[in-house]
Amino acid sequence: MQQPYQELIHTVFEYIPRGIDPATDPEAWSNSPEMKRLAEKWTAANADTSVWDAFCAFMVNVYGKSRVADVSTPDALHRCRQLMIDVSRHPDRAEKLVISWSIIAPYYEIYRSKADLVTDSGKPWLINQRSSYDIAPDWGDDADEVVKALFAYNYLTPFAGSIIIPDIALTYTGFGEVTLSKALFTDIII
Numbered sequence: 083m084q085q086p087y088q089e090l091i092h093t094v095f096e097y098i099p100r101g102i103d104p105a106t107d108p109e110a111w112s113n114s115p116e117m118k119r120l121a122e123k124w125t126a127a128n129a130d131t132s133v134w135d136a137f138c139a140f141m142v143n144v145y146g147k148s149r150v151a152d153v154s155t156p157d158a159l160h161r162c163r164q165l166m167i168d169v170s171r172h173p174d175r176a177e178k179l180v181i182s183w184s185i186i187a188p189y190y191e192i193y194r195s196k197a198d199l200v201t202d203s204g205k206p207w208l209i210n211q212r213s214s215y216d217i218a219p220d221w222g223d224d225a226d227e228v229v230k231a232l233f234a235y236n237y238l239t240p241f242a243g244s245i246i247i248p249d250i251a252l253t254y255t256g257f258g259e260v261t262l263s264k265a266l267f268t269d270i271i272i
Contacts, residue, residue: 096119098252152165153166161184162184166180176198192215246259
């Protein structure tokens with residue numbers, strides 16, 4: 083493991099139990115002290131949403147209200163709030179920036195989610211979904227510094243986010259596959 087990220091990994095261990103697979107032992111997972119701490123963290127995060135609300139308002143000012151949606155789901159599957167920004171430029175392609183804002187450490191990540199939009203029997207469907215950390219030109223070079231200065235949150239780089247934490251599992255990610263990114267935010271890509 084990378085030395086500079088030891089403190090972040092230690093923080094992860096406060097909220098995700100080591101050695102318990104939620105897929106095979108959901109009761110032990112749910113009743114662990116770590117999951118109880120996560121529930122308390124969500125309670126505190128929901129009691130004071132001022133920083134998150136200010137960040138959302140800032141993003142609305144940058145991108146426009148019709149393009150920004152708070153898609154947060156405060157539960158044990160997620161250790162973050164999420165904001166989706168529509169950056170689609172083509173009518174046959176859905177493209178969005180997804181910002182995940184950790185509730186367990188002052189970090190966020192951002193990725194691009196793309197999918198082709200097709201219509202079948204008059205209903206729209208997304209196919210060929212994929213994601214990447216290629217966020218330019220929709221996320222400016224100085225945006226990370228602005229977010230840090232205004233909201234005291236740090237950008238988790240794709241390199242740091244890819245560090246494997248071998249002794250934890252998540253709902254959809256097994257032992258040896260959980261990355262720092264998935265541990266801080268969620269293992270569900272939208």
